[in-house]
Amino acid sequence: MTANTRAPQQERSRATQQRLLEATVECLVEFGWSGASTTVIAERAGVSRGAQLHHYPTRAALVLAAVEHLSERRAAEIRAEAAALTGDPEDRVEQVIDMLAAAFTGPLYVAALEVWVAARTDLDLKAALIPLEARVGREMHRLTVDLLGADETRPGVRESVQATLDLLRGLGVANLLSDDSHRREQLLAAWKRQLTTAIREP
Amino acid sequence: MTANTRAPQQERSRATQQRLLEATVECLVEFGWSGASTTVIAERAGVSRGAQLHHYPTRAALVLAAVEHLSERRAAEIRAEAAALTGDPEDRVEQVIDMLAAAFTGPLYVAALEVWVAARTDLDLKAALIPLEARVGREMHRLTVDLLGADETRPGVRESVQATLDLLRGLGVANLLSDDSHRREQLLAAWKRQLTTAIREP
Incomplete structure (x- = not known):
């Protein structure tokens, strides 16, 4: 060659x-x-x-590579959308949460959830997935902190960002079988106000 | 006979x-x-x-009955534990959240998650599961409101209780592959304070 x-x-x-x-x-x-x-x-x-x-x-090798691929795609999509956001800090929290909520109820989250649930009882896949999941989780946390412009050195901010991501993870599960968007929008409207207070308060 | x-x-x-x-x-x-x-x-x-x-x-009939059974068992277990709680309102929020967090990271949640994820792509099971899921969701919400002694007629309280349950659903997912209890406890310590404020404030 x-x-x-x-x-x-x-x-x-x-x-x-x-x-x-x-x-x-x-x-x-x-x-x-x-x-x-x-x-x-x-x-x-x-x-x-x-x-x-x-x-x-192996199937595990393919699925692992696909999970890594979809995590990168998801992060890239979120970053691209974020680049188009307006600068107003109040609007920004609202827009970031809407973007993340779309990601956590979209096909990429569903695909990842299929793999996580299957990996629970597939020991080879599980062993390989755990470090990847930890890395993807850290990157998603970092991305969210950046997008929100949050200062994690202030007390409670880190926990608020984590709770936001865990809440979205749960809302993704609640949306699996039926369209939960009406309830989700009402809940997130309240959440956006809380989060704005938590990350802005001096 | x-x-x-x-x-x-x-x-x-x-x-x-x-x-x-x-x-x-x-x-x-x-x-x-x-x-x-x-x-x-x-x-x-x-x-x-x-x-x-x-x-x-059919397998679907068996699985549906099992989901109903496990939801009832979970509610009964939570009610039984709740009966042993102390009366101090501050402690109560903390104890209720700990109880619910244990339920959402325990085997009954894992079993339900297996069924929900499978039902997404199994149309017969999905059709039968949707009304059951809605009923179980309402009952879990009602149970949580009762245990917290929360007044849902006050603004924001309903959303705070819903966010609590969605957060716990997400924490259950985050705990699927590895023991997430350390991070979860820190996050929930902050959440308990927020929730106490949200349901007690006049």
Whole structure:
């Protein structure tokens, strides 16, 4: 292999991986954990079983890479939306919470939840997922602090940001089977006021 | 059949049902949704396949009955524990939150979460579960209001109680793969103070 052919092949490999990861997320959302078999995922991605096994030798390897991929996509989407927010601090808390609430009730959260729940009783997957989950959790916390412009050195601010993310995690579960948006909007309206007070108060 | 034999038979039926429902919850906790097949559940319960099908003709029927059963058991456990609480209002919020946090990180929550996540992509189960989930949600809200001695006619109190339950739902998810109790306790210490203010303030 020459330098000329290596670069396109690396690109093709990367494109194949991206297709497999996207297909994994889609299949988790559409069919759930038990329906998202490696066969179904390879078909959806339009990738041969051989190529799939070359890139991700086990279902756990594929699913882990997909969780990492979707976490990065989610963070990138949130950052891109955040770049379009207005500067008014009062509005900002409201807009950030709305963005995060959309993320925690959207397909990427649902796909992640399918994996977390399955990993609870799949020891290999669980062992591999725990460090990834911790990292993703820290990054989401950091992102939220940045977006809110919160000062974590002030007492109670860190706990308020954590509670916000855990609340959103719970609202995502409450939205799994039916549209919970009406109740959620009312609840979050109160939450936004509380959070504004908690992170702004001197 | 005479009146003399009918009563014992009804008791036996009820005992068989209880064993099947308990076994369903245990298998969901131990093996997850995909591992908790009707065969595995019948074995665990020590009940024949014929008897199982007589009481619960489908897996969905069995799982639904088990979710109802575990919700009742959870409410009963919480009520029993609540009866032992001291009367001091400040301590009460703290004790109630600790009790609820234990419930939302315990096996009954895990079993319910397995079913909710699976029902998202199982349309028959989902259709049957939605009204049950709504009822269980209302009952848990009512129970929490009672335990806290909260007055929901006052502005913001209803939202604070709802946020408490959604927060606990999220903390249950955060505890799925690893022991999150240290972070949870710190977060809930701050939450107890906030909630006390929200439900006591005039």
